[in-house]
Amino acid sequence: MTIAKAGFGGGCHWCTEGVFQSLRGVSQVDQGFVQSDAPADTWAEGVVVTFDPKVIQLETLSEVHLRTHSATRARSPRGKYRSAIYLFDDHQRLEAERAIASFADQSGKPVHTLVIPFRSFKASDERFQNYYRTDPSRPFCRLYIDPKLDLIRQHFSELALPGAAAPQAIEGGERA
Structure with a gap:
């Protein structure tokens, strides 16, 4: 298996974590805080x-x-919810920029997502890790994360993991 890494920031990292955990080919999602230049x-x-x-x-x-x-x-690039794709390798820039250009064309709106180098990461508190997976019935999860997972099932069905929209929480906060 080939391994690559990239960082993503936009809205709440609980939502972003849940989105990427639902995709085939993603082996790990670390949730926390990212820094660039x-x-x-x-x-x-x-x-x-x-x-x-x-x-x-x-x-x-x-x-x-x-x-x-x-x-x-x-958004302000200094804000807590910076919309960004953080590159681990400069060769990733073309793919990220191509996706942004395509999305801007489709939406007809300017995209304010930065494509910037990854510099540092610090994990969020353990109690917030795997936020969606540990209890998808939380009101926050139902209101904000479920619609994003519905979008993935609708537009990226070939990449959605089975059961990605509603994993069952089990005792101890882990998923089977």
């Missing part, structure tokens, strides 16, 4: 996604990301 050097909510580019390419991950958060809403 100035002016995006403040910590912003985000995830680091470990994936197999032979199963799912960065361009597709980027498209999923753009469709599941407010990529067309302007």
Whole structure:
């Protein structure tokens, strides 16, 4: 298996984590805070996604990301919810930029998602890790994450993991 990494920030990292955990080819999603170079050097909510580019390419991950958060809403690059694709390798830039250009063409709106280098990551508190997977019945999950997972099943069905929209929480907070 080939391994690659990329970071994504947009809205709440609980939502972003749940979105990427629902996709084939993603082997790990680390939720927390991501940092880049100035002016995006403040910590912003985000995830680091470990994936197999032979199963799912960065361009597709980027498209999923753009469709599941407010990529067309302007934000301060210093804000807590910076819309960004964080590159681990400069060769990733073309795929990320191609996804943004395609999304902008389809939506007819300017996209405010930055394509910037990944510099640092710090995990969020353990109690928030795997937020959706540990209790998908939470009101926050039903209101904000479920619609994003519905979008994945509708537009990216070939990449959605079976049961991705409603995993059952089990004792101890882990999923079978």
